[in-house]
Amino acid sequence: MKKKLETKLNDDLRPAYDLSTLKDGVRGKYAQRFKAGTTLFLLSPDVAKYFPDDQAVNSALKTLVGIAKVQFRHAH
Numbered sequence: 469m470k471k472k473l474e475t476k477l478n479d480d481l482r483p484a485y486d487l488s489t490l491k492d493g494v495r496g497k498y499a500q501r502f503k504a505g506t507t508l509f510l511l512s513p514d515v516a517k518y519f520p521d522d523q524a525v526n527s528a529l530k531t532l533v534g535i536a537k538v539q540f541r542h543a544h
Contacts, residue, residue: 498508511519519525 498506501508511525519528
């Protein structure tokens, strides 16, 4: 007979959570995007304030990629 392992949860962070703010959460909100191959990134708050939505982020990144390609071509 195998001996049962007893584990204790370390609950030292749980009292700090405000669970009332989590009541409107949607489980699996981005699951379909994830399955489709979308990559999600978390922007720092100081950066995110300049980008109202994902289209703004993509536009800025595409511009940056274009500049990088031009710089790379001129460097070689």
